[in-house]
Amino acid sequence: MFGESLSGAVIMTFLMSMVPVIELRGALPVGVAAGLSVPAATIISIIGNMLPVPFILLLLRKVFAWLRSFPKLGGLIDRLEQRAHLKGQTVKKYRTLGLFILVAIPLPGTGAWTGALVASVLNMRMKSALPAIFFGVCVAGLIVALVTAGVIHLF
Numbered sequence: 001m002f003g004e005s006l007s008g009a010v011i012m013t014f015l016m017s018m019v020p021v022i023e024l025r026g027a028l029p030v031g032v033a034a035g036l037s038v039p040a041a042t043i044i045s046i047i048g049n050m051l052p053v054p055f056i057l058l059l060l061r062k063v064f065a066w067l068r069s070f071p072k073l074g075g076l077i078d079r080l081e082q083r084a085h086l087k088g089q090t091v092k093k094y095r096t097l098g099l100f101i102l103v104a105i106p107l108p109g110t111g112a113w114t115g116a117l118v119a120s121v122l123n124m125r126m127k128s129a130l131p132a133i134f135f136g137v138c139v140a141g142l143i144v145a146l147v148t149a150g151v152i153h154l155f
Helices: 006-017 023-033 038-050 053-067 071-094 096-104 112-121 126-154
Strands: none
Touching: 006 023, 006 038, 023 038, 023 112, 023 126, 038 126, 053 071, 053 112, 053 126, 071 096, 071 112, 096 112, 096 126, 112 126
16 A cells, blocks of 8 residues: 555655645645655645646647537536636736635645646646746645644644
């Protein structure tokens, strides 16, 4: 099992941080619970959380277009884009700063995947979207690390 060794904890944390919805905010505390230090779990989670982002930014529109060719998936794609447009209102107003804030707040419905989806739907250029998402992930990592460290000290 992954969590039985230090390398298993690293792999589990890394892979978990790449999963949509769970991302860094779920992987970091799990990595610490599996035996990683808070700084190690933070760095591993940031790297894992960022790995899919360039691919999402580059390929999402093409994947959505392809998925629309399947009648049953078209509605799902429309709902995802509507969600991105709703989340993207602040981003649209403040552009890069808005994207950074969307990603930096570690709450459900925010994060690197949502940020990349919003950036893609709003046709933001990668050279402005990628740094905003990266720094947002770093801030979210710091917040989650501080909360995780605080919880550890309570027990």
